[in-house]
Amino acid sequence: MQIKLELNSNKPTNWDRVKALFMDLFLGGTDSSAASIVWIMTALMKAPHIMKKVQTEIRNAVGNKAKVDEDDLPTLPYLKAVINETFRLYTPVPMLVPRETTQKCVLDGYEIQPKTTVYVNVWVITRDPECWKTSPEEFLPERFYGSDMPVKGKDFGLIPFGSGRRICPGMFMGLANV
Numbered sequence: 001m002q003i004k005l006e007l008n009s010n011k012p013t014n015w016d017r018v019k020a021l022f023m024d025l026f027l028g029g030t031d032s033s034a035a036s037i038v039w040i041m042t043a044l045m046k047a048p049h050i051m052k053k054v055q056t057e058i059r060n061a062v063g064n065k066a067k068v069d070e071d072d073l074p075t076l077p078y079l080k081a082v083i084n085e086t087f088r089l090y091t092p093v094p095m096l097v098p099r100e101t102t103q104k105c106v107l108d109g110y111e112i113q114p115k116t117t118v119y120v121n122v123w124v125i126t127r128d129p130e131c132w133k134t135s136p137e138e139f140l141p142e143r144f145y146g147s148d149m150p151v152k153g154k155d156f157g158l159i160p161f162g163s164g165r166r167i168c169p170g171m172f173m174g175l176a177n178v
């Protein structure tokens, strides 16, 4: 680990940096996945008819097997729609990681000076009626059923893992966990 860090950086590595990295991974990797799962269960408990649909889909796909394997996931499009809809309505990291501008820029008519801290309010974006035309405040997994809208930072309407150079490095692990 230390060798890898030193090779990739011109700064000398020390234990503080290694500890900070592990803390980053630990905090980033536990709370966000846990929060996503809690919100999925909360949304399903509030909508028993949707819970029933997911249970039926899983039961039909996996039969009497005791647990769902990763290989079963492609056969569970409704479950995927439920996960995406939860990422939309109850986005786990609502303000992303703050950014600092490196140069002056104009955004939607607003002039932003260099070295300004900028927050991306994902919570508002994912409830914006201009982007989400059908009842944006409602939990409706059907809006994602059969849709190939990506959650991986390519469509700015839905960015539960952020986007760009600072996108969540644990995205695939997070998706697999959830």
Ligand code: HEM
Binding pocket: 024, 025, 028, 029, 030, 032, 033, 036, 092, 093, 096, 097, 098, 159, 160, 161, 162, 163, 164, 165, 166, 167, 168, 169, 170, 171, 173, 174, 175, 178
């Ligand atoms: C469902 C699960 C997860 C969600 C929703 C999530 C979401 C996010 C978001 C929104 C960011 C900020 C990205 C940005 O500002 O553009 C982030 C950053 C980060 N995530 Fe995740 N994450 C998840 C799982 C994980 C896992 C499993 C790990 C590691 C094992 C992880 C490690 C990190 C780290 C280290 C950062 C900081 C990256 C940086 O500052 O450049 N995340 N995550």
